[in-house]
Amino acid sequence: xxxxxxxxxxxxxxxxxxxxxxxFSVEHGEVFxxxxxxxxxxxxxxxxxxxxxxxxxGTARVNGFDVIREENAVRQSIGVxxxxxxxxxxxxxxxxxxxxAKLYGIPREKRLRTIKTLLKEVDLxxxxxxxxxxxxxxxxxxxxxxxxLVHEPKxxxxxxxxxxxxxxxRVAVWEMLVRLKSExxxxxxxxxxxxDEADKLCDRIAIVDHGKLVALDSPLxxxxxxxxxxxLEVSFTSMPQNWLETLKNLPDVAEVKADENIFRISSHxxxxxxxxxxxxxxxxxxxxxxLSVQSTTLDDVFVHYTGHQLRDTxxxxxxxxxxxxxxxxxx
Amino acid sequence: MHRVWAIxxxxxxxxxxxPVLVIVSIxxxxxxLVVLGYAFGGVIRNLKLGVVDExxxxxxxxxxxxxxxxxxxxxxxxxxxxxxxxxxxxDLRNGTLNGVLDIPPLFSRKVLAGATPRIALAExxxxxFSSSALEGVIDQMLPAFNxxxxxxxxxxxxxxxxxxxxxxxPYIQYLLPGVIVLAIFVSAxxxxxxxxxxxxxxxxxxxxxxxxxxxxxxxxGFTLSGAAKAIIAGFVLVTLGSIIAGIPDPLNIVRLAxxxxxxxxxxxxxxxxxxxxxVRVSDPxxxxxxxxxxxxxxxxxxxxxxxxxxxxxxMKAIAVVDPFTYAVHGFKQLVLKNTGLMAISGxxxxxxxxxxxxxxxxxxxxxxxx
Numbered sequence: 268x269x270x271x272x273x274x275x276x277x278x279x280x281x282x283x284x285x286x287x288x289x290x291f292s293v294e295h296g297e298v299f300x301x302x303x304x305x306x307x308x309x310x311x312x313x314x315x316x317x318x319x320x321x322x323x324x325g326t327a328r329v330n331g332f333d334v335i336r337e338e339n340a341v342r343q344s345i346g347v348x349x350x351x352x353x354x355x356x357x358x359x360x361x362x363x364x365x366x367x368a369k370l371y372g373i374p375r376e377k378r379l380r381t382i383k384t385l386l387k388e389v390d391l392x393x394x395x396x397x398x399x400x401x402x403x404x405x406x407x408x409x410x411x412x413x414x415x416l417v418h419e420p421k422x423x424x425x426x427x428x429x430x431x432x433x434x435x436x437r438v439a440v441w442e443m444l445v446r447l448k449s450e451x452x453x454x455x456x457x458x459x460x461x462x463d464e465a466d467k468l469c470d471r472i473a474i475v476d477h478g479k480l481v482a483l484d485s486p487l488x489x490x491x492x493x494x495x496x497x498x499l500e501v502s503f504t505s506m507p508q509n510w511l512e513t514l515k516n517l518p519d520v521a522e523v524k525a526d527e528n529i530f531r532i533s534s535h536x537x538x539x540x541x542x543x544x545x546x547x548x549x550x551x552x553x554x555x556x557x558l559s560v561q562s563t564t565l566d567d568v569f570v571h572y573t574g575h576q577l578r579d580t581x582x583x584x585x586x587x588x589x590x591x592x593x594x595x596x597x598x
Numbered sequence: 599m600h601r602v603w604a605i606x607x608x609x610x611x612x613x614x615x616x617p618v619l620v621i622v623s624i625x626x627x628x629x630x631l632v633v634l635g636y637a638f639g640g641v642i643r644n645l646k647l648g649v650v651d652e653x654x655x656x657x658x659x660x661x662x663x664x665x666x667x668x669x670x671x672x673x674x675x676x677x678x679x680x681x682x683x684x685x686x687x688x689d690l691r692n693g694t695l696n697g698v699l700d701i702p703p704l705f706s707r708k709v710l711a712g713a714t715p716r717i718a719l720a721e722x723x724x725x726x727f728s729s730s731a732l733e734g735v736i737d738q739m740l741p742a743f744n745x746x747x748x749x750x751x752x753x754x755x756x757x758x759x760x761x762x763x764x765x766x767x768p769y770i771q772y773l774l775p776g777v778i779v780l781a782i783f784v785s786a787x788x789x790x791x792x793x794x795x796x797x798x799x800x801x802x803x804x805x806x807x808x809x810x811x812x813x814x815x816x817x818x819g820f821t822l823s824g825a826a827k828a829i830i831a832g833f834v835l836v837t838l839g840s841i842i843a844g845i846p847d848p849l850n851i852v853r854l855a856x857x858x859x860x861x862x863x864x865x866x867x868x869x870x871x872x873x874x875x876x877v878r879v880s881d882p883x884x885x886x887x888x889x890x891x892x893x894x895x896x897x898x899x900x901x902x903x904x905x906x907x908x909x910x911x912x913m914k915a916i917a918v919v920d921p922f923t924y925a926v927h928g929f930k931q932l933v934l935k936n937t938g939l940m941a942i943s944g945x946x947x948x949x950x951x952x953x954x955x956x957x958x959x960x961x962x963x964x965x966x967x968x
Contacts, residue, residue, distance in 0.1 A: 317808050318808070318967075342808060342809055342810040343810050345808070353801045353804060355612060358612065358615070367604075369600055369601065369603065369604035369607070370809040371809055372600050398615070
C-alpha cells in the first residue's frame with residue numbers, strides 16, 4: 268500500500284485549471300519533492316492532500332484514507348508545515364507546541380514528554396520558555412517542524428520549508444529533516460524552489476507545470492534524462508604548441524575558453540570528452556594538473572521541462588499584503 | 599471540549615502578553631463617558647436675554663424684578679436692558695444675545711384691564727437646547743406673575759402633582775449603561791473582528807484547519823475566548839464607570855453580581871454577532887472600515903443616548919433586533935434603578951437567544967476549507 272495515492276486529481280477555480288488530472292503515488296518512507304514554477308499548482312495540490320481545499324474531481328488517499336470522505340482520519344495522520352510562518356509570536360516555544368498537542372487531544376503526561384523530546388530533537392531545548400518573537404527565521408522554522416510532529420504523524424507535508432532562510436539555517440533544517448525522517452519513520456512530501464534542496468533531500472521528484480505532471484523520477488535519473496551540457500575545467504603544468512586547437516577538436520566539444528594554462532571546455536557529452544582529453548594529453552606529453560567535470564544540475568532539468576520563459580501570471584491578492592494588518596512581533 | 603479549551607488558552611495567553619488592545623477598549627468608552635456626560639449633562643446657565651421695556655408701567659417693573667430674581671438664583675439667564683428694540687434685535691442676530699424679550703407699550707394697561715396682555719420672546723432657535731431652556735424658565739415665571747396677591751383657598755383649576763420615583767439622574771449616569779455596552783462592543787470589534795481577520799490572513803487559522811477540529815468547536819472556542827476579554831472590559835467599565843458617574847453605593851455586591859450576569863450575556867451576544875459578520879471576510883481592511891459604521895448603527899438606535907420614542911419607524915425597527923437595545927435597557931434597570939433580575943429577564947433572554955442563533959448561523963457559514 269502506498270502512503271499517498273493520487274488518481275486523476277483535478278482542481279478548477281472557475282475556468283482556471285490549477286491541478287489537471289494528476290496521477291502519482293508516494294511509497295512509505297519516501298521523501299517526495301514537488302517542483303514547479305510559481306503558479307504551477309503545487310500549493311493547491313498540497314492543500315487538497317491536507318484536506319484544506321476540496322478537489323473538483325478525482326481521488327486522493329493519504330495513509331489509506333480518502334481526503335474527502337475520511338478527512339479527520341487524514342488530518343490525524345498528517346503533519347503540515349505551511350509556507351507562511353504560523354507560530355504565535357507572543358507565546359513561548361513550549362506554549363505553541365502545547366496548544367497544538369491539545370488540539371490533537373494528546374493526554375497531559377504524554378504531551379509534556381513528547382514536547383520535551385521534540386524540542387530537543389530540533390535543538391530548541393534551551394529556548395523552550397522564550398517567546399517566539401525573539402526567534403530567528405531558522406529557529407521558527409524548526410519550531411514549526413517540531414510542532415507538526417507533536418501528534419506523531421506518519422506523513423509530513425512541507426511547503427517550501429527553507430524559503431527565506433540563510434544558508435546555514437537551511438543546512439540545519441535539512442539535517443534535521445533527514446534525522447527526523449529516519450528516527451520517526453516518516454514519509455515526506457515537500458515543495459521547494461531550491462534545486463539543491465530537492466537534489467539533496469528527495470528520493471523522487473515530480474515536476475509540475477500548468478497543473479500537469481511533466482516529469483517524475485529520482486534526481487539522478489531526471490538529470491540523465493535530458494541532453495546534458497557538461498563543463499570540464501582542466502589545467503596543465505606543461506603543454507605542447509597549438510594545444511588550444513587540439514582541445515577544440517576533441518569529440519563533442521562545443522566551445523573552449525583559455526586563461527593561460529587553464530581551460531574551460533563545454534561539452535555535449537562529458538564522459539566521452541573527458542576520456543578523449545586524457546588520451547590526447549598522454550599522447551602529447553601534456554601533464555594534467557587538475558581536472559573537474561560539472562554534471563547536469565536539477566536547474567537544467569527544471570528549465571528543460573518547464574521552459575525558459577519567465578512566468579508572469581496574475582494571482583489573487585494576498586491579505587498579507589494589506590497595509591492595515593496589525594504589526595506583531597518581528598513581522 | 600479539550601480542543602475548545604486549547605483555542606481559548608491560546609487566545610488568553612496572547613492577551614495576557616499584550617493587553618494593550620483591551621486597555622484601549624476600556625479607555626475609549628471611559629473617555630466618552632466623561633466627556634459626553636459633562637458635555638450634555640450640565641444645567642444651562644448665563645444665557646443673555648435682552649429686555650426692551652416699552653411700557654414702563656408697574657406690572658412691567660414687577661416682571662423685570664422677577665428676571666432679576668432668576669438671574670440671582672437659578673442663573674439660567676442674565677437680563678440686559680435695552681431702550682431700543684432695533685438695537686436688541688440686531689444684537690440677537692449678531693449672536694451677542696440668546697433671546698430678546700419685548701414688553702410692548704400698553705402692556706400695563708392691558709394687565710389692569712384684563713385684556714389679554716402679551717409679552718414677546720424672540721429667540722435664537724438655532725440652538726434648541728438654549729432656546730428651550732430660556733422658554734421654559736419664562737413659562738414657569740408667568741403663572742407667578744399672573745397669580746392674584748390673595749389666593750382663594752380652593753380653586754377649580756386642575757393641577758399636576760409630579761412624584762419622582764428615583765433620585766435625580768444626571769446625564770452622565772443616564773449615559774453609563776450605553777458606555778458599558780460600548781466597551782463590550784469595542785472589545786468584541788477588536789477581538790472578534792480585527793484580530794480574527796488578521797490571524798486568518800496570517801495563516802494561523804490554517805494551522806487549526808489541518809487538525810481534526812470541528813467547525814463548531816472552532817466557533818465556540820473563538821466566541822468564548824473573545825467573550826472572556828469583552829467580559830473583562832465590560833466589568834471594569836461597570837465598576838469604574840459607576841464610581842466616575844457617581845452611582846450611589848457603586849460597589850454593592852448584589853448589584854455587581856447582577857451586572858456581571860448581564861455583562862456576560864452582552865459579551866456573548868456581541869462577539870457571536872461579530873463572528874457572524876466576519877465569518878466569510880478575509881480582507882483585513884473590512885473590520886476597520888465597518889467599525890465606525892457598525893458602532894453608529896448599533897449604538898444610537900439603542901436608546902443609549904436619547905429616548906427611542908423619538909425615533910422614526912425605520913430606526914425603531916433597527917432597535918428591535920439590535921442587541922445593544924436590550925443590553926442598554928438591562929443596564930439602565932440595574933444602574934439607574936437597581937432593580938431585581940426579573941426586570942431584566944426579557945433582556946437576558948433576548949441576548950442568550952441572539953447568541954445561540956448567531957453562533958449557529960456562523961457555524962453553518964464557516965468554511966472548513968480555504
